[in-house]
Amino acid sequence: MSREAIADSSFLIDWSRYSRREVLTRIFDVVHVPESVLREIQLPPAIDWVAEKLAEGSFTLFTETPDIEAKARELMALSRSKPLKAIDYPEAVCLAAGLRFGYVVLSENGGAYFAPRVLGLGVVVWRAFEVVVEAWRRELLQDLVDELKRYEEEAVHLFRRRDWEYVWSLVGRR
Amino acid sequence: MGVRMESGGEEVEARELRRRYADWRFIEQLPPKLKAALIYYIETGDLRRAQQLSGLDLDNFRELMRRARVPLVN
Amino acid sequence: MEEVVEAFREARELRRRYADWRFIEQLPPKLKAALIYYIETGDIYVASRIAGMSMAEFNELRIKARVPSVT
Numbered sequence: 001m002s003r004e005a006i007a008d009s010s011f012l013i014d015w016s017r018y019s020r021r022e023v024l025t026r027i028f029d030v031v032h033v034p035e036s037v038l039r040e041i042q043l044p045p046a047i048d049w050v051a052e053k054l055a056e057g058s059f060t061l062f063t064e065t066p067d068i069e070a071k072a073r074e075l076m077a078l079s080r081s082k083p084l085k086a087i088d089y090p091e092a093v094c095l096a097a098g099l100r101f102g103y104v105v106l107s108e109n110g111g112a113y114f115a116p117r118v119l120g121l122g123v124v125v126w127r128a129f130e131v132v133v134e135a136w137r138r139e140l141l142q143d144l145v146d147e148l149k150r151y152e153e154e155a156v157h158l159f160r161r162r163d164w165e166y167v168w169s170l171v172g173r174r
Numbered sequence: 175m176g177v178r179m180e181s182g183g184e185e186v187e188a189r190e191l192r193r194r195y196a197d198w199r200f201i202e203q204l205p206p207k208l209k210a211a212l213i214y215y216i217e218t219g220d221l222r223r224a225q226q227l228s229g230l231d232l233d234n235f236r237e238l239m240r241r242a243r244v245p246l247v248n
Numbered sequence: 249m250e251e252v253v254e255a256f257r258e259a260r261e262l263r264r265r266y267a268d269w270r271f272i273e274q275l276p277p278k279l280k281a282a283l284i285y286y287i288e289t290g291d292i293y294v295a296s297r298i299a300g301m302s303m304a305e306f307n308e309l310r311i312k313a314r315v316p317s318v319t
Contacts, residue, residue, distance in 0.1 A: 009232045010221060014246065038297050042233040044277050051281040051298050055288040061297060086222035110219055110248055127248055158191050158245040162184060 001124070002102045006032040006062060008091040009040040010108035014155040015128055016046040020147065023135040025058040032062040032103060036090040064093055071096035075115070082118050085111035098123035106131065108157075128155070129163055133170070144171055185219070188247040192216040197243040204242075211235070212242055219247060256290075259318035263287045268314040275313075282306065283313050290318065 005028040007015075012033070015021055024031060033050060038061065041047050053059035064072070072092035079087045087095070091112040098105040105125045107113060113125050126134075128151055136144040144167060152158055159167075193216055201212050211228035215221060225235040239246065264287055272283050282299035286292060286306075296306035310317065 010236075010246075013233050013236050035297050039300055040232045042231055042278055043237060044281075046233060047277050047281045047298070048284075051285040054294055054298070055285050061294050085218075085220040086226070088222045088226075091222075108246060108248055109221060111222065113248060129248075152245070156240045156243065156245050158195065158247045160184065160187060160191070160247060 002104050003029040004032065004101070004103045005030075005106050005126075006034065006094045006097045006101075006103040007037065007106040008034075008094045008109065008112065009037045010091070011106040011128065012037065012041060012050060013043075013046045014108055014157060015106075015131075016049040017155045018128070018151050019154060020135070020141060020150070021049065023140045024131060025053065026140055027131065027134055027138065028104070030057075031059045031106070032097065033059050034062045034064060034090060034093045034097070036064065036093055040090060062093075062097060068093060068096045068100065071099065075119070075121075078119055079111060079115060084114060084118050085109070087111040087115060095121065095123055095125075098125070128157070129159055133167075188219050189217060191247050192219065192244055195243055195245050197241075200242050201244075208238060212239065212244055215239065216244060221246065259290055260288060262318050263290065263315050266314055266316050268312075271313050279309060283309065283315060286310060287315055292317075 015024065033054070038050070041050055050059060054061060072089060075092045075095050076087055076089065087109065091107050091109045094105045094107060095112060095115055097103055099121060105112065105123055107125055108127055113127060115121055116123050116125055129148070132141065132147050132151055133144065135141045136147065141147045148159060148167060196216055201209055204212070208228055211224045214227055215224035225232050228235050228238065230238065267287055272280055275283070279299050282295045285298055286295035292303055292306060296303045299306050299309065301309065
C-alpha cells in the first residue's frame with residue numbers, strides 16, 4: 001500500500017467532519033490535494049482543516065501538470081462511455097495522479113470508486129470506510145463498529161449492508 | 175477488501191436508504207432547482223451530477239444534503 | 249540550519265503580531281483560512297490557492313489584513 005494518498009473534495013468535505021479525522025495523517029505520510037479540489041472546498045470545517053494540514057505539512061498542494069490534466073480529461077471521456085456515475089475533473093485528476101504516482105485515491109464519488117474496476121485502471125481507491133477499517137487494523141481506533149457509526153452520524157453518511165457484512169466478518173459477530 | 179461492482183439489488187438498497195432518511199418536508203419547501211437536484215441524488219446516488227444540477231459547488235451541495243438529512247450512500 | 253528555523257519563527261511572530269485579527273475574523277471562511285495559513289507559513293502561492301485568488305489578488309488581501317510580508 002502506498003504511504004501517499006491524493007484526496008478529492010467529496011472525501012475531504014465529509015472526512016473533515018469526523019472527530020477522529022487525524023488518523024488519516026497517521027496512515028499516510030502525505031495527502032496530496034489537487035488545486036482543482038482545493039477550489040471546491042469552501043466551507044468550514046473542511047476549509048479550515050485542510051488549510052491547517054497544509055500549514056503543518058501533512059497535506060501538500062498538488063499542482064496539475066499538462067500530462068495529468070490530459071490524462072484526467074481522457075479518463076472523464078472514457079467514463080462517459082461506461083455505466084459509471086459522473087466523474088468530474090477534480091476526481092479525474094486524483095485518478096490520473098494515482099495512476100501516475102501510485103497514490104491511494106481517496107474519494108466518496110461512486111464513479112471514481114468503481115472506475116478502476118470498470119475501466120481496468122491499476123489504481124487503488126478508498127472511501128472513508130476503507131480508511132476507518134485500515135485505522136482500526138493499525139490499532140489507531142478501538143471499536144470498529146462504533147467508529148463507523150460515529151462516521152455515519154458526524155458526516156451524514158450511511159454504509160450499506162455489504163459494508164456492514166464485511167465489518168461483522170472482521171470483528172466476528174453479528 | 176475487493177471492489178465488487180454494484181448489483182441492481184445494492185442500488186435499490188442504497189436508494190431506499192436515501193429515501194428513508196431524507197427530510198421530505200424540508201425538501202418540498204426548497205426552490206425547484208435545489209429540490210430537483212436532491213431528488214435526483216436520492217434516486218440515482220450520482221453525487222456529481224446532482225451537484226451540477228443544483229448549480230451549487232460541491233461543498234454547498236453537500237451542506238444542503240446534510241440540512242435535508244439526505245445521507246451520502248456509496 | 250538553526251538560523252533558518254529561527255528566521256522562520258521570527259517571521260511568523262511578526263505576521264501574527266501585526267495582523268488585523270478583527271478584519272480577518274469577519275472574512276468569509278475561505279479567505280480567513282487562507283490568511284491564517286499565510287500568517288503561519290508565509291507561503292503566498294498556496295495561500296492564494298486556498299483563497300481561490302490569483303497571487304496578486306491575495307497580496308491585496310494580505311495588505312488589507314495588515315499582514316506584513318517578511319523576508
